[in-house]
Amino acid sequence: MRWLLHLDMDQFIVAVEVLRRPDLAGKPVVVGGDGDPSRPRQVVASASYEARAFGVRSGMPLRTAARRCRDAVFLATDHAAYDAASATVMDTLRSFDVPVEVWGWDEAYFGGDVADPFRLAREVRAAVLAATDLSASIGIGENKLQAKIAAQYAKPGGIFQITFGSWPGLMSERPVSALWGVGPKTAKKLDALSLRTVGDLAACDPAVLLPVFGPRMTAWLPAAAAGHGDVSLSTEPWVARSKSRETTFPTDLTDPSLVASHVAELAAGLTSEVVLDGRLVTHVAVKVRFAPFFTYLRSMKLREGATADPSVVSAAALLVLEKFALDRPVRLLGVRVDLLLPGVGDGEGAVGATGGD
8 A cells, every 4th residue: 555654854953963962951942033031033043842841833933932931042053964864864754665755844744655655654764863862743545634743642652553544533523724834814714704623614605615715725635634735756856946044133224225225235135145046036025014913924026037147036026016005114024036947948847926914
């Protein structure tokens, strides 16, 4: 039978830090920014299970984390260390005779026509631990969705299997937000339709969904709620389709000319960076977060076509910025550039970029 397995490293960023500081094992550890919770507008990248017990979560301001967990040890992020640890994990996984699809630092899908998925999971987990001293959880499913959710049940450091047979008992009473791909906005729309559990969504009439979500989401949502998902594995090397950079300011910006200057600088710097990798820019998007926390995104396709010229991308970013009413203090600015895929003709293969909130 064809089985897909999902490897999910346990508290990966924190675990890498604990390897360097064994004295931190079993303690509440928070990683984020430069590790100084007294500085404003820095956020949690990862928290140990001990810190999570106090309500510390990824994306939370470090100051809030410090208030919730006064005994936490705060550490600065070290992307190079996480890159190196991840490379070892994935190289170890690729040593097994199965296709592997990498999903970031700490996640990957693997499997295929596997006679004994539990045996494969045990062997992979043991090999990763031996190579890195890092713990992994592994989910087993008949598709990616089932394997992904199974890995959540397996944490920390276990193995769990979900099948079409076990899906209803495990998932029907859980909130729709438990489905991978259903975020807060989608969950809110479903709640307005009185669709609050996975079971509700699986049994709903698609005609109820169509006016709210459109044809693609209308087809996907009930199928996912019934446990259906992608069964393919791609072993092609991952190629970035976009790249972004953003800045959170210690003090809110109120001068529109200063906002424009920062946007132009972000766009030019980001373009120069991707050009060094031999990539061309096709679209540019600007993200503005106003005080207190309202965030908006606007974008456009470059009128000149794909380009390597930072000045062209900066000019386009400033045109996008004109779509915003800069009548409130700005706390964060971001720029994203969508990239032409290698070997693809001008104007094709980039991420579709559309304006929206």
